[in-house]
Amino acid sequence: MFARRPIDHGAAGDTLSSETQMATMTSSPMATPLSSATAAQTSTRKEPPPEKLSDIRRRIWVIVSFWLIVLLLGLPVWWKTTTIHRANLPLKEMLDWADGKACRPVFPLRISIQANSLPEQEAQNLLRLTQHALDDLNDFSGHHLRLQLSSPAAPQKRNDEPDTALTIRLLPGDAVTATLDPYEPVLDITYPPNAAPSATSASSSLATYVAGQLRSTFAEEQAIISYLLSSNSIPTDYRPQSLTPEAAESLAKRTTRSLKYAPTYHLTFSLFTSGPLPSSWDIEAAIQDYLKPVLDLLSPIHNFTIDTQVQLYASPGVQNQVLSKDDLSSFINAAEWPLSPSIGGAPTVNFIVFVGNQTIALSSENARDSAEGGLTTSQSWLIPQWGTVYLLSLPHDTAHVSVDALKQPLLTFTSHLLSLTGTPSSGSLPLRLSTLSRIRSADLLLRASSTLGSLARLALALKSISIPSSVADGVSKTIVHLRQACETLGEAEGLRHARIAEAEAERAFFEKSMVGQLYFPDEHKVAVYLPLLGPVAVPLVMGMLNELKAWRKRKREAAEKGKEKKKD
Incomplete structure (x- = not known):
């Protein structure tokens, strides 16, 4: 139909x-x-449309909100969770105790005089003259003997007043003599009738004699206390006169030999034999007969726990029959002898009886060269701050060690135990133990004060160290008991408070949570927090800087527009 x-x-x-x-x-x-x-x-380039004022305000509020969260919420939470708790400590008072400004140790010893044979006026005058003589002889005001006249109704044997350190009984006699009772703190002084002063006498030979006896009786105690005070931060005007070099050396050896004070000591009695015999001993009965009375006297100062053991086929570290001084250090075979360790944290005092035929040469010459040279020998030696070893010679066929055979070893152990606990060596046993109580009180008081000073200096030197509330509580308790110990120094109550103060001070100083902060310095904190805070801080800081720049730009543009309008 269609044509192409x-x-x-x-x-x-x-x-x-x-x-x-x-x-x-x-x-x-x-x-x-x-x-x-x-x-x-x-x-x-096409310029963007001008930003709305509401958008600018919204952006500013967003930035401000982040910064407010960081400053008002983040920083307080971080500060609260990372800050080191430091309880308030009375640092000034602690340093005063360490420097001897808070308490000056004073030992006012009460001496009771029983002069029932003298009239009241003559006895009072004798007391006054003796006190003056004592004050003239005493060069240390901290150790002061205070005389008091006992009433005629007082007991003749002893004074039952607990605060009386010594009782002097004045008895008529043919000559002036002095005798110290070995079992009671009583000093008997006899005097002829013409030696007693009258009621109006200004001087008396009997008063001078009594003052000299008192000074010699308490001379060792005064020397020990003087040594303790001289080795601490006590003000110069309060310290006693300097000790002689010989006395200072002797007291230093005594301090090195004795054990550090502890409320409880653990006594271990060991029987070591080089063969199968003896295999048993009556140690419990021997302790009950020879050692228990002394332990009872020491109970107000120390508590004691006891255990015993027998070890057969125990060879010593030295096989010589006569031991020299150099052999004593290697006699104990610590690698094979199962010596008991400290039990329950209490220091252990070891008393070893070794059955054998060995002796100790007391000569400075070598005892190995000649065992027949007339050498003086001994059977025991004391190891400082450790215990005693006693060499016991028994027949070879002895299977059981009796109480009689253990008498001398136990008496030696008793004497050495008193030496290890720091008991003075002169005077009657009750007087020595009362002196030990006063010495321990002074030692504990000074040690607790020194610990407080060390803690205060530590807190001042390390600002980042943690101080828990338990440390503050311990310091508070220490100061309270130190005050009470200072007020009752020289009495049984003073020893109790000094013991508590020393224990609380040690506990506060060695607080585990506080010591751990010593190894967490500030540099370590920076190294931990910087990688965490850096990524968070950069966006916040850059956002704030950009907004400041934009604000300055808007302000500059607004100023330029204002100038142009004025020109038009």
Whole structure:
């Protein structure tokens, strides 16, 4: 139905040639102004529309909200969770105790005088003259003997007042003599009738004699207390006169030999034999007969626990029959002898009985060269701060060590135990034990005060160290008991308070949670927190800086527009 028209190739050729011509004309130099205008329009950046004021305020509030969360919530939480708790300590008062400013140890010893044979006026005058003589002889005001006249109704054997250190009984006799009772703190002084002063006498030889006896009786105690005070931070005007070098050396050896004070000591009695015999001993009965009375006297100062053991086939570290001084240090075979360790935290005092035929040479010469040279020998030696070894010689067929055979070893152990606990060596046993109580009180008081000073200096030097509330409570208890100990120094109550103060001070100083902070310095904190805080802080800081720049730009543009308006 439809007729197909033939294609006119000539017309198509004309159309193609016209398009080519238009392209040629476009690329010709005459078309340059048109192309430059088009390029200028496309290269010009289209400025964004001005930001709305509400959007700017919204962005500012977002940034401010993040910073408020960090400053008002994040930093307080971080500070609270990472800060080191430091309880308040009375540092000034602690240093005063350490420097001897809070308490000056004073030992006012009461001496009771029983002069029932003298009239009241003569006895009072004798008391006054003796007190003056004592004050003239005493160069240490901290150790003061105070005399008091006992009533005629007082007991003749002893004074039952607990605060009386010594009782002097003045008895008529043929000559002036002095005798110290070995079992009671009583000093008996006899005097002829013409030696007693009258009621108006200004001097008396009997008063001078009594003062000299009192000074010699308490000379060792005064020397020990002087040594303790001189080795601590006591004010110079309160210290006694300097001790002689010989006395200071002797007291230093005594201090080195004795054990550190502890409320409880554990006593271990061991029987070591080089063979199968003896295999048993009556140690319980021997302790009950020879050692228990002394332990009862020491019970107000120390508590004691006891255990025993028998070890057969125990060879010593030295096989010589006569031991020299150099052999004593290697005699104990610690590698094979099962010596009991400390039980329950209490220091252990070892008492060893070694059955054998060995002796100890007391000569400075070598005892190995000649066992028949007339050497003086001994059977025991004391090891400082450790115990005693006793060499017991028994027949070879002895299977059981009786109480009688253990008498001398137990008496030696008793004497050495008193030495290890720091008991003075002169005077009667009750007087020595009362002196030991006063010495221990002074020692504990000074040690507790020194510990408080060390804790205060530690808290001042290390600002980042933790101080738990338990440390503050311990310091408070220590100061309370130190005050009470200082007021009752020299009495049994003073020893109890000094013991509690020393224990509380040690517990506060060695608090585990406080010592652990010594190994967590500030540099370590920075190394831990910096990698965590860096990624969080960078966006916040950069956002704040960008907003400040934008605000300054808007402020500058607003200022320029204001100037243009003024010009127009």
